[in-house]
Every structure is written in C-alpha cells, then in structure tokens.
Amino acid sequence: MKLTWKLTWRRAVIALAVLALLALAAWRLAPYNVAASVGHLAPVRAFLHSYMKNAVEIRAAALDPPAWFDPDDPALVRLGAAHYATGCAPCHGAPGKVRSAVVTSMLPEPTQLGMVRNTPAEFYWLARHGLKYTGMPAWSGRGRDDEPWALAAFLSRYSTLGPDDYRRLAHGTEKARSDSAAADFADMAPDAGPHIEDCARCHGRDGLGREGTAPKLAGQSEAYLLGALDAYARDLRQSGFMEPVAVRLGEDLRREIARNYASMKPDIWQGRANGQGDAARGRILALNGDEHDEIPSCVACHGGAGQPPRTAEVPRIAGQDARWIRIWLRIWRDGPVPATPGAARMAAAARGLDDQAIDDLAAFYSSGPSAAATREQADR
C-alpha cells in the first residue's frame, strides 16, 4: 500500500486554521490545571525543575563576582543572615524556625535551603533575579547589584548552621524575639519594639552598626534619618535590605524610629577602617576637594570630625565605618542614584571620584575621633 498526499495551498490553509482553532480552544478551556492543590504531572515537574536548574546554572556561570566579594567574610555572612531573617526566612524557613502552613501550601513549595548545594554565584543570581511563576521575587533594590552577594556568602554556609548559629548570625548575641513563628509578614503592631529589632539586626542594638556593613544611626540627625527611611519606603532610594523594612513601618513608626535613633547620643563614633586608602590624602580631598578632578569639598556640607554637618538634612559621616562609606560613595558615583530632591548634589559631588579617592575619603572619615584635632589644625 502506498500513501500519497500532496501539499497544496488549500490544504495548508485548512490545516493552519484547524490548528489555530485547537489552540484557541486549549487557551479558552484550559485543560491543563494550574491549581496549586493539584500539582504538576510528574514529567512536567521534572522538566520544569531541570530547566530552571539549567537556566540558573548557565547564567550564574557567566557572572563575575566583584573583587571585594569574599564568601568567608564574616561581616558579609552576618549581613546576609540579617537580611535572610527579614526577607527569606518567612518562606524558606530557617534553622530552628517552623514555617507557616500557608507557605508550605505554595506550589512549588519554597525550597528549604539546607539541602541545596549551589555555588555562591548561583545563590546570587537567584536572590538578584528571582524565578518566574514560583513566587520567588527579584531583589527589591533596583540596581543594587552589590547587595545580594551578602546572601550568597550567607547561603554558601547555610547548610552547616544549627539554630544557635543562625540566631547568632542573624540577630547578634542578644536574644531574638519571636523564636517560633518565622512568618511575620503582616506584623503591623503599633508598638515599635519588634521593628526596632528589624533595625538592630544590621545597625546594632546600640545603633552603632555591626562591622560597617550598615551605617551608624545613633545620634544621626532626625531629619536625615526620617528622609532616608521615607525615601526607602517610597522607592526613591534603592536597597533590597532597607526597602522591605521601611515600607512596612508606616509613616508614624518611621518618624518614631528616626526620633529614637536621633535621641541616642553616644559620646563618640569610633569609625572602623578597612585597611584601604590613605587617610592623609583623604583629609586634603575632604577639606579642599580637587579642582582638576572636579571633586568638591566634602566638609562644606558634611562637616568633618569635630565639626557637625552644615544642615540637619545632611548626614554626619565622620566616624562612620570605612566599609559603609565606600559602598555609598560608589553608589553615588555609579548609581543607582536616589531620586530624592537633594540627590543631584551628591551625585554631582561623587562624579569625579576614582576608586583610590573613594578609599582615601573612606579612610579619612572612618579615622574616628582622632580626626578632630587634624581638622582644627587644617583650619589654620
């Protein structure tokens, strides 16, 4: 027997029309069930999961970790842990935490990361970009490509952590609140106490920061603190660490927290250097700027050690940690520049800085109370 079948225009058009009708029917009648209660067919699930793994692996392989990234840097691990407690633990759980039944009913169920063996770059990619159709969000600080590396460092050792290790990393040595339920998304209690805990995880209970990954807040001006919190909450200032915390505070709590930190008056801010940069060169730059590299003077607005900032809207920098100064000078230079009204000024000021100048300025401003004398001498 021989089948003869000739392709003609007429037949091709009819075939296409039938196909289009079938596609339309499939779209309208939706035979494949998208219900989370039903789950995927086993082969579909296997395909989707392996495709996702391939997609992450191939993109992460093309990533180049920044020169400063050290997965064993304890400060970075702690920063990652502190954000994990804010942003990840509610769904992914954490050592010693029970997950909400709401979360475990998701499809796919958020992975418990203790069993996951990813490279730091793969963890970074997942935290930075998220996954479509899974509920895994992208990094909420748009353009803050530096931040998710902290999570990459933390997650690289996550599988080795017990409940005490985790609590120590995420919350510091003091006792953490709410030991049981990790899912506290909708925690909008009028009491600022629990929220202060959110702040303290990175900024320290005394508001003096932990290892310079987050700035010192105790004694900073209220106007500046409130402005920054509002800017994070309104998405005018980018940070995947700060935005989730600031948004859920609400206006009144933001004001209360800003006032609270401003009223803490530590005697001194002891800046922590990071071993980079030349403080003497940084001092000259901060005082005079550089006419040829188009670098304005820093002290004209921010003051120096022993001299307060010019106005309350401008943050005090002297005594901050070199690490934090460096991060933010790079952001002001390379973006994402905040969209707040005064931001154009600082962006203009940072435009002329090269990496060396940033390190030098960080070294000078982190050189702590000792800088007070040098500044007075420099004033002639």
Next chain:
Amino acid sequence: MRMPKHIWLALVGGLAGCDGRHSWLAGAGAEARLIEDLFWPFLIGAVAIWTAVMVFAVIAFRRRPKGSDERIGRAIILWGGGVLPAVVVAALLITGLLTLRAMASRPSALTVHVDAEQWWWRVIYETPDGKVFSANEIRLPLGKTTLLMLTSDDVIHSFWAPALGGKLDMIPGRTNRMTLTPVRTGRWGGLCAEFCGAAHAQMRFEVVVMEPDAFRDWLVAESEPAAPSALRMERGLSLFLDEGCAACHTVRGTQANGRVGPDLTHLAARGRIGAGLLALSDANLRRWITHTTDVKPGVRMPSYPAMPPDDLDQITQFLMALE
C-alpha cells in the same frame, strides 16, 4: 527664478555675523585688524584665480582640438597648475606666518591666564600684588597689549573672541600664548571654538574692553573680598553655605572656598551668568539655580528645583549683591 524663503533667511543670518559682538570685521582689536588685512587680499586673489580658471575652462571646452594643442596644454599645466600655485601658496604661508608672529610677539603689559573647563572659563589676572581670580568674563585695558596664557583642565577647547583677534586651541597639559590689543571699548563676545562635549555650544564668555584707568580701578575692586553689603546679608549667605554652594564656589571673605566651579566673589559685576549664557538679572539667576540642567544641558552644576521660594529669594538677593 524665485528663491525659496529659507535660503534668503539663511543668507540674512549669515550676514548678521558680519556685524556686532562676534564679528572679526568689527575691528575691535589690533590682532583682528591684522587678520582683516590678510583677509581682503586673500579674498580678491581667490576671486581672481577662480575667475581665471573658469574662463580657461570655458575656452578649453569650446575649442576644437588642433595639432599644436599638446604643447600649449603642457605649458599651461606646468605654469598654471604647478608653478603658480606653488608661488601663491608659499606667499600665503609666509604672510600668514608673519602675521601670526606679529600677533603673538607683541610685548605685553598684562598677563591673563585663561583655563578652560567643561564648560566655563577660569580667568586669573597676574598683578604685582598677586593673582586675581575671576571667571567667564575677561576685562582688558584699551590700547594695551595683554598676553593670554591659554590652557585646559580637561579636554581640548579653543579660545575665540572674533572681534578682537585670532582663535587658539586650549590643550590640557600645554600653555598656548596669544596676545590681544583692543582698540575699541565695549562688550565683545567670545566662545569655545572646538567641540568639547555636551554644553560646548553654551560655553561662552564676554570680553569687556575698558579705558585703562577704569580697568585699573576695576582690577583693584576685583581683587577685593566680596562687598560688605553682601556679607551683611546673613540669611542669604547662610543659605548659600547650607545648600552646599561653597563646595564648588568661592566667595572671598566667606568660608566658601570651593575651586571646582567659577569664583563668585564679584558675580554681580559681570554682565552674564552661566558662562556667557544669560544676562545677569534676578529672574535669570533664579532660573539658573532651579533649572540649571534645562538651561545648560550637561552642566556639572546640579539643579535646585525644590528650593523653597523664600530661600531662593534670599540666595538670589545675596548673589545680586556680590558686586
């Protein structure tokens, strides 16, 4: 034949360049006159040569070929196409170089450093008592030769005040010398004549030619700190410092000592703001402060769009008092 309207407009626009602040035919400087003296012979010569070539071309196309043409043709090519251009070009080069030397080698009574920045001019007068800093406006004494030391802090710019003299590149790491000898008082226009980035077209300046006595008085005033009446405006000065202006600008007599932007000590004594862009006035200063990047796209100074109106009043009044 009727010419389309826009061609007429273009011609009129072109002629407008022949008069006024930017015209090198204004004869406002001895150096510009030297250039003008070169220009007319060049123009007449060029017209004569062009006409002769056209006449030859018409004759050559109209003639029927003859046997003797080969020899005549070779002679024309040798003399008309080789010897004559060589002589003319050599003569032009020699007169051009002589003029250049005459323009650059005059003994000068005053030295002014002009340092081009993206996109403004730092102006420094050398006086026996030290340097006097100013910006975006160059004042020169009538009838005296001033030596300009031209350099740049970033990219290549070019200094050109057409009414007064030649045009000279300003090159980073190098100082080019140029003299100007103004022979007419007045305010003359100048501009950057080498593309130097986004705001190149808005990088202008004014040259103010003054009687020597008036110039001397002005230079003394320019060397002084800011006017006491301005320094007494505490609120305006304080706002000026609060907004961070001092990080880039100097106002001598206050703690503002920034060197990144133009010196503002005697801003209100200048004719224009924004590097020759807008006439100095209350309204223009306000516009400049609140809409800096709209007025001059690419400018390094940030805009202050959110400044409260009362603060803006105070700062503007303070700046307008800096005479």
